[in-house]
Amino acid sequence: MILTLRIWRQKHARDKGRFETYEMKGVSPDMSFLEMLDVLSDSLVDRGEDALTFDNDCREGICGMCSLTINGVPHGPDQGGTVCQLHMRRYKEGDTITIEPWRVSPFPVLKDLAVDRSAFDRIIQAGGYITTNAGSAVDANAILVPRADAETAMDAAACIGCGACAASCPNGSAMLFVAAKVSHLAHLPQGAPERAQRVLSMVSQMDQEGFGNCTNHSECEAVCPKEINVSHIAKINREFIRAAVKSIF
Amino acid sequence: MKQIAHWYLSSIGAKLVMAVTGVLLFGFVLGHMTGNLLMFAGPDAMNAYAHFLQEKGMLLLAVRAGLLAIFAVHIASAIRVHRQNRAARPEPYAVSSYLVTTYAARTIFVSGLIVLAFVIYHLLHYTLGVTNPEFLRMLDPQGRRDVYGMVITGFTNRAVALSYIVAMLLLSSHLSHGLTSLFQTLGLHGPKFKPLVNKVGPAVAIVIFIGFASIPLAVLSGRLN
Amino acid sequence: MKLDAKIPSGPMAGKWEKRKFEGKLVNPSNKRKYNIIVVGSGLAGGGAAASLGELGYNVDCFCFQDSSRRAHSIAAQGGINAAKNYQNDGDSVYRLFYDTVKGGDFRSREANVHRLAEVSAAIIDQCVAMGVPFAREYGGTLANRSFGGAQVSRTFYARGQTGQQLLLGVYSALSRQIGAGQVRMHPRTEMLDLVVVDGHAKGIVTRDLITGKIESWAADAVVLATGGYGPVFYLSTNAVGNNVTAAYRAHKKGALFANPCYTQIHPTCIPLSGDHQSKLTLMSESLRNDGRIWVPKKQGDTRTPGDIPDAERDYYLERMYPSFGNLAPRDISSRAAKRACDEGRGVGPGRLGVYLDFRDALSRLGDDTIRQRYDNLFDMYERITGENAYNMPMRIYPAIHYTMGGLWVDYDLMSNVPGLYVLGEANFSDHGANRLGASALMQGLADGCFVIPYTIAEYLAGTAPGEVGTDHDEFKKSQNEVSDRIRALLSVNGKRSATSFHRELGLLMWEKCGMARNEAGLKSALEMIPALREEFWENVKVTGSGNDLNSELERAGRVADFLEFGELLVTDAITREESCGGHFREEYQTEEGEAMRDDENFSFVGAWEYTGETPILHKENLEFEEVHLAVRSYK
Secondary structure (H helix, E strand, C coil): CCEEEEEEECCCCCCCCEEEEEEECCCCCCCEHHHHHHHHHHHHHHCCCCCCCCCCCCCCCCCCCCCCEECCEECCCCCCCCHHHCEHHHCCCCCEEEEECCCCCCCCEEECCEECCHHHHHHHHCCCCCCCCCCCCCCHHHCCCCHHHHHHHHHHHCCCCCCHHHHHCCCCCCHHHHHHHHHHHHCCHHHHHHHHHHHHHHHHHHHHCCCCCCCCCCHHHHHCCCCCCCHHHHHHHHHHHHHHHHHHC | CHHHHHHHHCHHHHHHHHHHHHHHHHHHHHHHHHHHHHHHHCHHHHHHHHHHHHHCCHHHHHHHHHHHHHHHHHHHHHHHHHHHHHHHCCCCCCCCCCCCCCHHHHCHHHHHHHHHHHHHHHHHHHHCCCCCCHHHHCECCCCCECHHHHHHHHHHCHHHHHHHHHHHHHHHHHHHHHHHHHHHHCCCCCCCCHHHHHHHHHHHHHHHHHHHHHHHHHHHCCCCC | CCCCCCCCCCCHHHHHHHHHHHCCCCCHHHHCCCEEEEECCCHHHHHHHHHHHHHCCEEEEECCCCCHHHCHHHHCCCCEECCCCCCCCCCCHHHHHHHHHHHCCCCCCHHHHHHHHHHHHHHHHHHHHHCCCCCECCCCCECCECCCCCCCCCEECCCCCHHHHHHHHHHHHHHHHHHCCCEEEECCEEEEEEEEECCEEEEEEEEECCCCCEEEEECCEEEECCCCCHHHHCCCCCCCCCCCHHHHHHHHCCCCEECCCCEEEEEEECCCCCCCCCCCCECCHHHHHCCEEEEECCCCCCCCHHHCCHHHEECHHHHHCCCCHHHCCHHHHHHHHHHHHHCCCCCCHHHCCEEEECHHHHHHHCHHHHHHHHHHHHHHHHHHHCCCCCCCCEEEEEEEEEECCEECCCCCCECCCCCEEECHHHECCCCCCCCCCCCHHHHHHHHHHHHHHHHHHHHHHCCCCCCCCCCCHHHHHHHHHHHHHHHHHHHHCCCEEHHHHHHHHHHHHHHHHCCCECHHHHHHHHHHHHHHHHHHHHHEECCCCCCCCCHHHHHHHHHHHHHHHHHHHHHHHHHCCCCECCECECCCECCCCCECCCHHHHCEEEEEECCCCCCEEEEEECCCCCCCCCCCCCC
C-alpha cells in the first residue's frame, strides 16, 4: 500500500509545531500502526533526519502508553482498542492519515506525538488508593464482596490511564478517568472508610490540573480502549453529592 | 459556608448547580407553556389566567425575582464552565471527527446564549412593553389586560412570529441535551436506566417545541384570531 | 570469590521465621535518615518503594516509562498463585514449594522458594486490602482456578488482566507514599550506571529522558527491580522498552550475573508476519484446553487447513504425550512445535507456525460456549492476523516470554555487591530453569512487599546514613563515563539504525541460542556477536542530540548493552552442558528427544563475574534437602 501521512512534528515543549507530510510506500496490511511508524522513523534516520517520537511500550494494549489521535479520533478507528492494537489492514491504498498528539492543556506536548500525562498520576496521588500498609491486611476471605460489585469494580478498574478520554472530550475533561478510579474503590467494602474524602480530593486535584468539565458528550466512552461506561461518571457524581452532604452534617 | 463555596467552584459542583437551576427553569418553561396553551381555549380563559397571575402582586414579584436569580446563577455557571472548557481544550484537532456527541450537546452554550437574547427581547416585547408600549394599554371587555389580543397582534407580525419559532427551536435543542444530561449529573443514571434517559431529553424537547410553536403557527395560519 | 547464599540454618519451614527474628532492625525514628534508591516500578520495584516508604525510609524511585503504572508487570494475564487452600483441595505451603522447585527443573534455591510459598498467602491478603478486584464466587469469597498443569486450584485472577490489577494496586500504594512525600518518583528517567564506593553500592547515575540531563543520586542502599532481558532476542512478548541496561551496568560494576541462559519460551504466541514486526503477542495458554495442535503430515503442504483431511494431520502433542496431550508444559510443547517446523511441516507465511484448531471444540460445544470462554482472545487474534478463528484454525508459534536468569542474590536478595539488592525478574533466585505459570506475579510482590522490607534493615543497621554524597569522586567518574558513552553513540554517525542491529542480534540469538541450542551453533554465535558489536560501534546512526527526548539515543544505548550481554548469555549456554527447563542443549537429550539433566555435574547456579575480557564463572552449589531430584515426565 502507498499512504500519505500528515504527522504533527514539534521539536520540544515550547516549539510551535507543524504538520509534515510523508509519503509511505510498501505498507503491509499485516503491520501494526506503530510498526508502520517504526518503519517511517527508521527511514527518517537513514536520511539523517530526526526520528519520530511517539510514546509506546507494551504494544499489546494494556500499558496505556501509546497515545495518538488518528484522523481526529484518539486511538484511531477500531473500537475497544489502543493504537498499538490497530493494524494497517484497516486502511486502503491511497488513504491520507492525519496523526496528532493528545490535545488537552493539562497534557502538554513534550516532543512530536509524546505528551506529559503526569497530571493523571497526581490525581491518583491525591486519593486514588486505599490506605493499608503492607503486612496489615486481614485474611482475604474475611472481606466478602458480592460478585456483582466485584464485577462492576473490575469494569472500572480496567482503566489503563492512557488519557484518551480527556483527549477526545470536546471540553478536555478527565471525568471518565477519575470516575473509573472512584467507582472502582467505591464498589468495594475495603474502599469505604476513605470513600468521602477520596472523591472530594480527587475531584479537587482534577480541577487544579486544569481539566475541563464533563458536559456529558460521552465521547470518552466511545474512544475508551477498555470500553469503560459513562455510568461510572454518574457514580462519581453520586459519590460527590454524598460526600458533600455528609461533610455538612 | 466556605466549604459550600468550594464545592460550588469544583467542576462537579458547578454542574450540579447547572442541573438544579436547569430543572427549576424547565419547570418554569413547562408552566409557561401550559399557560400559553390557554390561547386555544379562547380569549376569556387566557385573560382570566393572566388576571389571576397579576392579582398575586407581591407573590408574583417574589416568584419573578426568584426566577431571575436562578436564571442568573444558571448563566453565570455556564459562562464559567464554558471558559474552563475552552482553556482545557484550546486547540482543536486538525481533523475533527466526533463519534457520538450530538449537535445539541456541542452547541448547548451557544443555544443558551441565543435563548437568553430571546428572553430579553421577549420580556421587552410582552412583559415590560418597551418595544410595543401599546400592548400594556390593551384591555378586554371585562376590563382585564387583553393578553390574548396582545399575542395575536404580536404574532401577526411575521418577523416576530418567525423569530419566536426559531428561538423555540434553540430552546428545544438546549433542553434535549440538558434534560438528558441532568440525570447523569445528578447521578441518576446507570446501565439499565441509560436507554430510557437518553430518550427523555429529545422527547420532552419535541413536546416543548410543539407546545410553544403551535401558537405563532396558529396565528399565522389564521386559526387563532 | 566464595558465593555465600546466607541461608539460615535449621529446618526448611523455620528458616524465614528464624531469619526475620535474627536480622538486625533499624529503629523507627532512624529510618527517615536512610535514603534508598529503587529502580523500576513494577510489582517488585513499586511494591518495594511503597513498602519501604510505609516503613519510614526516604525513597527515590525511578522508571523509564512516563508513569510508574506502565511497568510490564501490567501485561501478565493469567493469575497469581498462593497457597491459601481456599478450595479445600489439599494445597499447602509445602505443595506450592514442591511444585515450584520441581517445575524449575531443580535449578532453584530451595530456601528462597520455600519463603516464596510461605509469603504467598499474605500477598493475596494485601492485594485484597488494596482493592484489587479479584474474581469472586456468588457468596462473596474469592474464586480460584487451576493453572499451568497444577493439580490444585490455587490461582487467583482478575479476568485476563491479573497483572494489570495487581500493578495498579501497587501503583496506588506507591502513589499514596508519593503524595505523602515519603517517596519521590522519577518517571522518564533511565538508570545508566551503578555507583560503587569502597565496594558498596552507594547510588546511581541517570539520564533524564526529557532534558537529557545526566544526574547523580546517592543513597545508603540501591534496589534494582528492572525486569528481565527477553528483548535480547529482539522479538519477544515483552514490552519493546524492556531492557537489560540497569542490570548489565550493575554487572559491569561487580554484580554477578547468574544463569543468563535460562530463558522461557511460551508456546502460544501469534507467529511472525513480516520483517517489520516489533513484538510477538501472547495468547493465553488457556486456549490449549479446547484447541488441538497439529501440522500437516506432509512436508511443504500448502493446502488450506480445511482441505487437509484428518488422516493427513499430525496432532503431534497428542501423539507424543498421550497423557498430557495439548496441555503439555510450556518448554515441551514449544520444542515440539519447533521440531515440526524444522521438519518442513510448519504452516502459514514463512512456515513458522502450527495450527491450534477449535474445529472439534466448536462442533462439540457450539459457537456460543467457545465465544463465552475465549471471545476476547479470538478478537485479539483477528485484530492482529485478520483471520477469524471460528472459521479456520489459529496459527501459533513459540516466543521468548520470560527470563529466569538474573543478577545473583543471596537469601536476603542482596547481590555480591553489599548494599545492592535485586528483586523480581531481575534476580535469578526462585524459578530455577523454568518458571511455572502464575508465579511471576507472586515473586514480584513477595520480593517487593514481604522480603526486602525485612532484609534491607540488616544491611542498613550496619551502615551510617548518608556516608557518601554525590560529590564523591566515584560519582563524578561514573557521570563522565556515562556522558562519554552518549557522546560516542552520537558521534559514530554511520549508516544503520540501532533497531537494525537489534533485529540482527535478535535473529542470531534466536537461531543459535533459542529454543534449542548446540555447541556448534553457540560457538558460531560467540564469533558473530563480537563482530556485530564491532560493526555497531563503527556504523550505527543515532540522529538528534543528547539534550532532549531522543528515543533513538535511548534505543542505541540499550542495544549496545544487549550486544555485550548476548555474548554472556551464549557463554553461559555453552558452559551448561546439560538440558534443563528453558535451556535445551541438543546434545543432551534422551532418545525420545526429552531434556536430559546432569545433576551430578551441573546442579549449580552459574554466576558470572565481569572482567572486561573472558568472564569468570563462580558456582553456587544447589542442595536439595526437601525435594528429591527426579526427572520431569509428562508422557
